[in-house]
Amino acid sequence: MTTTTALPVLKPKDFASDQDIRWCPRCGDYSILAQMKKVLPTLETPRENFVFISGIGCAARFPYYVDVYGMHSIHGRAPAFATGLKVSRPELSVWVISGDGDALSIGGNHLIHAIRRNVDINIILFNNQIYGLTKGQYSPTSPVGKLTKSTPMGSVDTPLKPLSLAISAEATFVARSIDVNIKHLEETLTRAAKHRGTSFVEVYQDCNVFNHKAFDYATDKTTKDDTTLSLEHGKPMIFGKDRDRGIRLQGLTPEIVSLGKGISEDDLLFHDEHVEDPSLAFLLSRMTHPEYPEPIGVFREIEKPVYEDAVDAQLALSVENKGAGDLDSLLNSGDTWVVQ
Amino acid sequence: MSSADALIEKSITERDSVTVRFAGDSGDGMQLIGTQFTNVAAIFGNDISTLPDFPAEIRAPAGTLAGVSGYQIQFSSQEIFTPGDAVDALVAMNPAALKANLSGLKKGGLLLVNEDAFAKGDLAKATYDKNPLETGELSSYQLIRIPMTRLNRNAVEDVGISLREQDRCKNFFALGIVFWLYNRSLEPTINWVSEKFAKLPKVVDANISSLKAGYHFGETTELITANYRVPKAVLKAGKYRKITGNEATALGMVATAVLADKDLLYATYPITPASDILHELARLKNFRVRTFQAEDEIAAVSAAIGGSFGGVLSVTGTSGPGVALKAEAIGLAVMTELPLVVIDVQRGGPSTGLPTKTEQSDLFQVLYGRNGECPVAVLAPATPGECFYMIQEAFRLAVEYMTPVFFMSDGYLANGAEPWLIPEMKDLPQLKIQHPGPVSNGDSTDFEPYQRNDQLRRPWAIPGTAGLEHRIGGLEKQDITGNVSYDPENHHQMCEIRAAKIAGIANNIPDLEVEGPEEGDILLLGWGGTYGAIASAARSLRESGKKVSHAHLRYLNPMPKNTQSVLGRFRTVLIPELNLGQLCKLIRSEFLVDPIGFNKVKGQPFLVSEIVEKVNEILES
Numbered sequence: 001m002t003t004t005t006a007l008p009v010l011k012p013k014d015f016a017s018d019q020d021i022r023w024c025p026r027c028g029d030y031s032i033l034a035q036m037k038k039v040l041p042t043l044e045t046p047r048e049n050f051v052f053i054s055g056i057g058c059a060a061r062f063p064y065y066v067d068v069y070g071m072h073s074i075h076g077r078a079p080a081f082a083t084g085l086k087v088s089r090p091e092l093s094v095w096v097i098s099g100d101g102d103a104l105s106i107g108g109n110h111l112i113h114a115i116r117r118n119v120d121i122n123i124i125l126f127n128n129q130i131y132g133l134t135k136g137q138y139s140p141t142s143p144v145g146k147l148t149k150s151t152p153m154g155s156v157d158t159p160l161k162p163l164s165l166a167i168s169a170e171a172t173f174v175a176r177s178i179d180v181n182i183k184h185l186e187e188t189l190t191r192a193a194k195h196r197g198t199s200f201v202e203v204y205q206d207c208n209v210f211n212h213k214a215f216d217y218a219t220d221k222t223t224k225d226d227t228t229l230s231l232e233h234g235k236p237m238i239f240g241k242d243r244d245r246g247i248r249l250q251g252l253t254p255e256i257v258s259l260g261k262g263i264s265e266d267d268l269l270f271h272d273e274h275v276e277d278p279s280l281a282f283l284l285s286r287m288t289h290p291e292y293p294e295p296i297g298v299f300r301e302i303e304k305p306v307y308e309d310a311v312d313a314q315l316a317l318s319v320e321n322k323g324a325g326d327l328d329s330l331l332n333s334g335d336t337w338v339v340q
Numbered sequence: 341m342s343s344a345d346a347l348i349e350k351s352i353t354e355r356d357s358v359t360v361r362f363a364g365d366s367g368d369g370m371q372l373i374g375t376q377f378t379n380v381a382a383i384f385g386n387d388i389s390t391l392p393d394f395p396a397e398i399r400a401p402a403g404t405l406a407g408v409s410g411y412q413i414q415f416s417s418q419e420i421f422t423p424g425d426a427v428d429a430l431v432a433m434n435p436a437a438l439k440a441n442l443s444g445l446k447k448g449g450l451l452l453v454n455e456d457a458f459a460k461g462d463l464a465k466a467t468y469d470k471n472p473l474e475t476g477e478l479s480s481y482q483l484i485r486i487p488m489t490r491l492n493r494n495a496v497e498d499v500g501i502s503l504r505e506q507d508r509c510k511n512f513f514a515l516g517i518v519f520w521l522y523n524r525s526l527e528p529t530i531n532w533v534s535e536k537f538a539k540l541p542k543v544v545d546a547n548i549s550s551l552k553a554g555y556h557f558g559e560t561t562e563l564i565t566a567n568y569r570v571p572k573a574v575l576k577a578g579k580y581r582k583i584t585g586n587e588a589t590a591l592g593m594v595a596t597a598v599l600a601d602k603d604l605l606y607a608t609y610p611i612t613p614a615s616d617i618l619h620e621l622a623r624l625k626n627f628r629v630r631t632f633q634a635e636d637e638i639a640a641v642s643a644a645i646g647g648s649f650g651g652v653l654s655v656t657g658t659s660g661p662g663v664a665l666k667a668e669a670i671g672l673a674v675m676t677e678l679p680l681v682v683i684d685v686q687r688g689g690p691s692t693g694l695p696t697k698t699e700q701s702d703l704f705q706v707l708y709g710r711n712g713e714c715p716v717a718v719l720a721p722a723t724p725g726e727c728f729y730m731i732q733e734a735f736r737l738a739v740e741y742m743t744p745v746f747f748m749s750d751g752y753l754a755n756g757a758e759p760w761l762i763p764e765m766k767d768l769p770q771l772k773i774q775h776p777g778p779v780s781n782g783d784s785t786d787f788e789p790y791q792r793n794d795q796l797r798r799p800w801a802i803p804g805t806a807g808l809e810h811r812i813g814g815l816e817k818q819d820i821t822g823n824v825s826y827d828p829e830n831h832h833q834m835c836e837i838r839a840a841k842i843a844g845i846a847n848n849i850p851d852l853e854v855e856g857p858e859e860g861d862i863l864l865l866g867w868g869g870t871y872g873a874i875a876s877a878a879r880s881l882r883e884s885g886k887k888v889s890h891a892h893l894r895y896l897n898p899m900p901k902n903t904q905s906v907l908g909r910f911r912t913v914l915i916p917e918l919n920l921g922q923l924c925k926l927i928r929s930e931f932l933v934d935p936i937g938f939n940k941v942k943g944q945p946f947l948v949s950e951i952v953e954k955v956n957e958i959l960e961s
Contacts, residue, residue: 017811018785019823048778048806053646056814063811064824067785069803071649072813073642074672080639084646084654085803087630088605092650092803110642113635311630318625325627327598327765331591335528336581336762337383339572 007046012037014047017067023058028179028205029126033065035182039189040068045093053082055107057099058133058207059126076107079114082121083307090308093193096123101131104140104160112169117307118197124189125162125202130211148210163285163299166200167278173199174281174299179206180219184296191298197306217289218296227289231297236268239293247292254283254292273301350559351566352523357416358570359424360518362511363441364433365402366395366409369511374411375757376515376529382582382759383528385572386415389872390757391423391945396612396695403457403465408440415522417571421723421872423756425947429521431514433457433488435466442478451481452517454510456489484563488513495553499546509550516554523569526551576761583760585724585753585869586613589657589683590620592731594627597653600735600771605647605654607632607640612695613751614657614685637665641682645669648678649812651775651802653735657683660702661692664709670744671710674838676812677790677798679738679745681731682706686750686868688943697943698751700868701919703926706746707897713835715842717741718897720748722871725760727753730894732769737845739773742797748896750918752945753869775800779807789822795848796841798822845898852900856882856889859909862955865935866916867893867923870946874916877951888955893923899930907933912958914938916951 015037023029040050050068054060056075063070073081078096086094096114103111103125114121130148131137137150141162145154166174173195177188185203192199204215217227225241237247238259246268248257257263272280281300288294319325360377364370371392381388391412400407414424429450432438434457445451458471472478473485492513496506512533519526530548537543558564583591597604606621606629608614622631634640640656647654656666663684673680686702688694706718717737721730731747738745776799779787789810790798801808810822818825819833854863856878866874871892878890891906893899907913907927913935915924924937938954940946 046804046806048804048809051649051803063813068809069649070811070813071646071676072811072815073645074668074814077638077642077669080634080642081646081649083634083639084605084607084632084643084648085650086646087632087643088603088647088652088654089650089803109635110639113639315625315628315630322626325594325598325624327595327627330594330624330627331762331765332579332581334581335379335383336579337385338579339385339575339577 007044010041010047012041015040015066015068017065019064021065022061024209026208027058028128028207029059029062031179031182032124032126032185032203032205033062035185035189036066038186039193040066042190043093043193049091050093050095051085052095052097053078053085054097055102056133057102059097059099060102062097076102076105077110078102079107079110079121079123083114083117083119086119086121087308087311090120090312094121096121098123098125100125100127100129100139100141100162104162104165112165115166115169115171115198115200118170118172118304119307120196120198122192122199123201124192125200126205127162127202128205128207128211129214130207132207132210136210161285161288162202163200164282167282167285167300170278171200171300172197172304173301174285175200176202176204176294176296176299178204178215178218178296181296188298191301195301197304218294227293229287229293229295231271231284231295231299233271233273233298236265236270238265238268252283254287256292273298276302350564352569353566354569354571356418356570357414357420357424358428358522358568359412359414359426360429360431360522361410361412361427361441361444362431362514362518363408363410363437364511365437366397366407367399367402368409368433369508370409370411370433373511373515374413376532377518377524378413378757379532379582380519380524380528381413381415382580384524385575386417386570387420387573387575388413388415388582388757388759389420389423391752392755393944394696401465403434403436403462405436405440405466408437410437410441415570417573419573419575421876422945422948425949429518431518433511433514435463435468435472438472439466439468445481447480449481450484450521451478452484452486452514454488454514455485456487486517486557486563491553491557492550496546496549499542499549501542501546505546509546512547512550513554513557516551516556517558519551520555520558521564521567523567526555575759578761580759581762582757583725583728584616584755584757585721585727585749586616586685586755587620588725588727588760589731589747589749590617590624592728593621593655593735594624594629595728595765595768596732596735596771597629598627599765599768600653600773602773603652604629605632605644605652606630606657607634607643607647607654608657609634609637609640609662611637611659611662613687613754614659614662614683616754617657617683617685637662638669641666641669644680645673645676645678648673648680649676649803651800654679655681655683657685659685659687659695660689660705663702663705667710670716671712671714672814673744674710674714674716675814675817677742679735679742679800681734681738681745681747683731683747683749685754686748688941694943696751698869698945699918699941699943700750700870701922701941702748703867703896703919703922706748707926713839715839716897717743717745717842717845718748719745719895720868720893721753722868722892722894724753724756724758728760732771736769736771737848739771739800740797740848741795741841741845742800743842748868750869773800775802775805776808778805788820790817790820792837795844796837843898846901849895849900851902852891852893852906854889854891854906857887858889860887860889861910862888862912862914862958863907863910864888864890864914864916864951864955865893865907865923865927866890867896870916870918873946873948873951876948877955880948880952881955886955886959896923904931907931912936914955914958916940916946916954918945
């Protein structure tokens, strides 16, 4: 006799809902959905315990296409819905699907507060640097000078760096992947799911209608080795087609150096995902194309108390100190008097 | 006094009801002594009703009119419903308090002032040119000048605390005088001080010394020649405690959750005058109450909806400005048909308005303040104690109809206190909640999240239930399946279904009751926190032989089914409200009845006399 029931073996197709997918053909979202459906069956979580919550935007349609529980909520607030759900039902695996406008513009406040509380949810930010659903206005991650319908003379707004924001909000898991890096994306989503605390993953996602090829530099086979830096824990930061260049620290500033000519791997920055101090992760999050290769991978994964654990610990402590609540004695508390 | 041995004979007068107002600077501890006096009156067995009245600023410049804080209490041997119209005894700790409160004092009323606080600078801050204690302008009151600061310093000089700390006790000196004036025991307050400051023995010592010194001053001074006795009230037999609306609301939520065997999630953002509900609940974690202080109002309601999706009893609490911010999310709860209770402790508006003052001006906001056809249920408790029962009713409707329900409290109910007959758990309604169970080997596409019962309620299927996986959201839902639908016919139908669901609640709530004649000349129709003033006015008019009835709406949407027939039985319907006529317009548009509005938006509750006067004016015309 066994005491636990083995979970049924599920396949990616078991997570496909019966709804027609309405993203534009060749949208980067398809790949993210496909990798997610591969990851979910591997997480040893009953299917009914997954919940996907989204706000508004193209990415926010995601929950309709995954056959688990889902809520397509209102613009920017998904992290708040997710927090309320997770704190009420800690056993659930709660995912927030968001975009650059949803998470960083209208929902910036909720994003940083979910992260600083370290609620055990997974926030996946589809960053396409554009407003797609409203047909092509610039977003908080669009570069300065971006020409869009709402910026005919170019955007004058300084863009946000999503990972810098997350790290400064005390994020315990921060990673970046790319929609077309199928294998890497799958691994990154798996690691995000397994991390206890808020996992924040930025996915470079191509909007092939309104901002096609925005991340071409990072995905094109001919350039990507020179324009991206694969982060590996404990390894020196080396990049380039011939793996002949690296990142060295000059004071507080990273600099690109060529290996050889008196510079060895030992002179380079070594990646450490688990260092408590966020400086290294923050510094990496500020490295942007074209000045630097853009880091891809896990920037930071540290352990910290999880919000809902702390909430429930107080509930337990309160019961320990005062006993399980008794309604009659609560109603009769304070000064009372009897009228005959 | 001339000499200690020359104790004077003092008379004791019996009174049915007395209204006292304590007024001072917001740092003077007036709310504290008002609350102490209230507790003692309640424990003694009087009926009580209170009105704390304080500024929005924590500490406005000391001594100015802006910084005056007051606490009014009526205590009685009769059943009372209001904190009293006119004040019998006013305690004024400084000139500003005198100036701000004098108009409430009855002619011939007792005026106790701290004359030490009437120096030139104090007078200037209160914009007095001359000292009103000297000019004779107070001659129509029984002015009693007491050098409270000096006498109090004398009383506590041996305790070993600084002069500043000595002066901080003078509110207890004032309280001591008033305790003597109304023949009250010092014991409950002494016990409270001893418990509250157990770790600070000098503070205990000083406050008790001040209290006793004030009491003995009253006893021996020739300045006060009489004191008063207000006998116990004849209340319904049983065990009582004092309760404010916010306390009752919090306890009612806990009671609902305990009896329904559910966890409670209270998600909120601090806002006056609702924050005390959060403070109350945050202490009750051993009842499996989770309080979530969100980053803003929108996050608070969103978290509550998240909790509701997860199957716990979820509430968000706020005041008018917060309701405005929550509107979009409440629309989502209407669309997703999830149970949600929204507490609106109304205050003066618009915008930031009068944060600490009462008003009833959010009725239209909660009924109509959302995009789209967006009906919700709206309830309003009538008294502080009733908040306990009406919040349970709000949960019942939220769960039975899978809908957001507004609970319309206000600043007056929230902070006002009354004696409360403590119910027993076994007599309280038990909310039965059923979530559909797992479907083994079922195909989740068979589950229809928008399949309804007779009441048009959809099932509350929660994550973690195998076979019921489904998606909800803000896009229009296809009837029955709950899939996204842009079909025009479906949208029209769904709008009608959502409206019919809320309208159908009328079949499941009590009728509107009439106090007084069932038909006649005039009906006073009220809602929410104005109950006390309207009921008192109607009773007093009936006692003077007039045919005046009163009906009070606890259900604003939908209204009780008999509302139209009640309205139709009276020649005139008068609607007193603390707004510019919102219920009045609603009644007119719903029932084609043309009521007379009686409106007040001054941040203060109705006086009974104002309503009596208005009714008399109508009856005479």
